[in-house]
Amino acid sequence: MNIPEKNEIDRASCGDVKSKHSIAPSVLVIHPSGQVDFVEADVSVMSSQEMARLIDTFGVDAVHYSGPLANVTKACQLERQVTMYVDKYSAFKSLDDNAVATTLYGQSDEVRGAVIIALEDDKYDTYSFDTKEDIERIFEAISKMTGGLARSSHHE
Numbered sequence: 001m002n003i004p005e006k007n008e009i010d011r012a013s014c015g016d017v018k019s020k021h022s023i024a025p026s027v028l029v030i031h032p033s034g035q036v037d038f039v040e041a042d043v044s045v046m047s048s049q050e051m052a053r054l055i056d057t058f059g060v061d062a063v064h065y066s067g068p069l070a071n072v073t074k075a076c077q078l079e080r081q082v083t084m085y086v087d088k089y090s091a092f093k094s095l096d097d098n099a100v101a102t103t104l105y106g107q108s109d110e111v112r113g114a115v116i117i118a119l120e121d122d123k124y125d126t127y128s129f130d131t132k133e134d135i136e137r138i139f140e141a142i143s144k145m146t147g148g149l150a151r152s153s154h155h156e
Contacts, residue, residue: 025128026135028117028142029054032096036139036152043118043126051085051126055114059088064124066106072141080119080127082138087113100142100150117142 025042043051052060063069063084073082084104087095090112101111117138119127129135143150 020131020133022130023132023135025130027054027128028135028139029114030098030100030117030142030150031114032098032112034100034146034149034151036100036142036150038135038139038152041128043116043128051116052088054116055085055087057087057089057113060085060116061088062120062124062126063105064120066104068104068106068145072104072138072145075141076134076137078119078134080121083118083120083126085116085118086111087115100146103146103149104142 024040025044026038026040027043029037029039031037039054041051041054048060049058052058063086065081066084069082069084073080076082084101086101087093093113095113097110097112098115101115102109104115104117105111119129121127129138139150139152
């Protein structure tokens with residue numbers, strides 16, 4: 001998979017947002033098929049086991065940093081870092097490769113199964129998206145970064 005350079009994912013891919021509309025705390029769940037679901041979940045108050053249930057597993061590991069995730073954060077001018085939570089036990093399961101998540105990981109290893117996209121501060125505290133514009137901008141940047149592999153029936 002060809003990962004765009006950081007200048008290819010520019011601010012234009014995230015759009016200019018002057019006013020924001022509040023939503024219930026939500027995250028993105030990216031499935032191996034490329035389907036992206038906007039899921040209502042307040043991860044700031046959830047245990048890691050509760051987060052794991054969002055992707056039908058028993059534990060999650062955080063990808064605190066990758067070049068592609070940092071590029072999405074920078075392009076969308078977010079105060080918090082875009083973070084990906086993966087199935088902690090995917091290596092022991094027969095899960096499909098998640099091409100979108102593998103691209104976001106930015107390493108040679110494949111990411112398998114569904115993943116959660118949320119936000120994180122510099123103390124590794126986790127947050128949900130709380131505005132419609134932010135979650136849509138992140139989706140658009142991820143979709144652009146992956147050449148349209150990320151798609152959602154919920155996105156307008």
